[in-house]
Amino acid sequence: MNFKWVEHGSVTSVPGFRASGVTAGFKRSGAPDFAMIFSDAPANFAGAFTSCSFAAAPVQICRKRVLNSPFVRCAVINSGNANACTGKSGLADAERTCERAAVRLGIAADEVLVSSTGRIGVPMPMDTIANGIDLAVAALSPNGGETAALAIMTTDTQPKSVALTLEIGGKVVTLGAMTKGAGMINPEMKVPHATMLCYLTTDVAADNALLSEMMGRVAAGSFNRITVDGDMSTNDTFVIMANGRSGVRIEAGSPEAAAFEAAMLEVARRLAREMVMDGEGATKFVTVKISHAATEADARLCAEAVANSLLCKTAWFGGDPNWGRVVAALGYSGAKFDPDKADIFYDSIPVVKNGGDAGTTEAKLVGVVKQREFTVSVDLHDGDAEYWVWTCDVSYEYVKINADYHT
């Protein structure tokens, strides 16, 4: 594909977008905890959100925007408080957040998207929000993307911000994005549906329906294929804002739309990968790939069972090739396949042949699983369907982070 990564890319690599990241006061550490993205022009948009039945107040607001707002201008994002399970007052708080931002920016409240991440069930400190909005508006800058990415971090060890450019119809268009992990990661986002947050900006012009359609497929091929801990969040949010500034309009079914969607997938996969690499306490990045399954549903059941198996994840942490745990997870996955035909590989090294030991020496297998990154491939010899998932290990550090998490 004809694209180029932008050095120090961010949501503000896209012409017409400004952003900021400030310390509003949510985090005890004093680290940046409030971000804003602002589009100089009305931006078409689409969103995909958590399928958790306890959807946080800001998610409820965003869903409403997707249904009712033809375009948006702004997104405000705080870390340190999820505004989830906060009832009607939480919803009112999220509305008031949009209203204040709107007033300060001279736009309408229904042109504002809002996202939150952090502790669940704690009322939103509205003074801190007000402080954040005022500071963020004042700090908006065409170079603010990287700071914004810093401000949305929770347990992430590093900010996740990228941008790429590609040519469509002789013109250059840009896609910028930022995201955060790094726990409660097992998104299953449905369109008008991680606590992953991902904001994409672009200067193509596209209508909301097309953006939504592309977003659904992109989420299915990226964020919905990652897991850190198997826990889905109340706040997962994936948003794209398109301001049309490049003069390139993309239409459903066109080669331009296909090219743009491919670029969007590239951005989303890169960020999804970074999210797993930076998963809480993670020391290993593991691709679980199932091939030749009878159906994609069977392949997915197998991939997700292995990717979420606590025994597999702790074995990986220990650099233990223990393939019995992989086999056990496949066996309880609920997928239909013939165990006697299953082959397993670690990278390209045969581990299991026809459901039994392939005879590779332990030392060779240890060589693979000691790496920072490797692939567990399972060939079911049962059909043509396939599926893959990105996952990480479970370490002492994971337990430490989560046994003692108070923002």
Place this chain on the structure above:
Amino acid sequence: MNFKWVEHGSVTSVPGFRASGVTAGFKRSGAPDFAMIFSDAPANFAGAFTSCSFAAAPVQICRKRVLNSPFVRCAVINSGNANACTGKSGLADAERTCERAAVRLGIAADEVLVSSTGRIGVPMPMDTIANGIDLAVAALSPNGGETAALAIMTTDTQPKSVALTLEIGGKVVTLGAMTKGAGMINPEMKVPHATMLCYLTTDVAADNALLSEMMGRVAAGSFNRITVDGDMSTNDTFVIMANGRSGVRIEAGSPEAAAFEAAMLEVARRLAREMVMDGEGATKFVTVKISHAATEADARLCAEAVANSLLCKTAWFGGDPNWGRVVAALGYSGAKFDPDKADIFYDSIPVVKNGGDAGTTEAKLVGVVKQREFTVSVDLHDGDAEYWVWTCDVSYEYVKINADYHT
């Protein structure tokens, strides 16, 4: 119920059963690793086994016994090697194990049950098996039950062995049992279906069909409701042997059968509870109880999502009341319910009311979750169905045990 726990109870508390536990040589540590139970008379029996599609060779043998053998006399159990994913040669090894035991005991091979637990995918060292059989036959004793329970341990920190007596029709009958955990525990056993192993002995007389029927219900009310790590084993086995020696015959549908089944459930629950208490690295025993769900299936989805949530389990380890993680797990469980009606209690302390913070102080909640044992109750206010699960926390020790497990 009219029963009495037997002090130092075991499978040999039941008249007519002998047992032994010996060091065959599977474990590097030199700890006992081979157990035998022998019934002086032909015993009716039933078994429930893992629903993992990679069922270990000994499980396959036991299933065949359930189908074809009218009665059994003996069970041989080794720890340190699972004989799973060992293909045709593994199956032949399991057959040869039965054959050797049969020859030494002067019985038929199809009167021998076999179970294995330990590392998956390693060929069974048949010399060690032969050694185990010879030693175990020589050591068979009417007082051998407790030693047998020692010999089936893997990562368990203590043996799990009980017996009770109850009166049925004026006569005393006895139920003895032994089991082992302590990882790869999330059994879902189907009748003629953990690496939990549980062997029950009794001196009632009952036909295999009735024993099987009772076992199905007992497993559903005990072992199938526990989880340590959410990983189901290739080797889970639950067996009952009934030698009839008490002279009490129980018939399907009789009050005697009901009394016996209740006692069986009591034994199974006590052992299931001990298994979770002794779960790998566990420092907390947590009952997750869902009430007033629309259907039992919804209640079960909710209970299992919370019980298997890595974020809930690490929070419990940390003594962190973090109810947001409970709520998130309920929300992604797939169960149908109205989040705005859900109430949550830690023991009897209100935590969540109508889907939001119940206003209890953090200190009070910490008081509950700091305990060795507590209950997370969720009232969905949505119907009359309920379900409960026993689970434990995930600790540094859990990671340690499983990052570095070689028997």
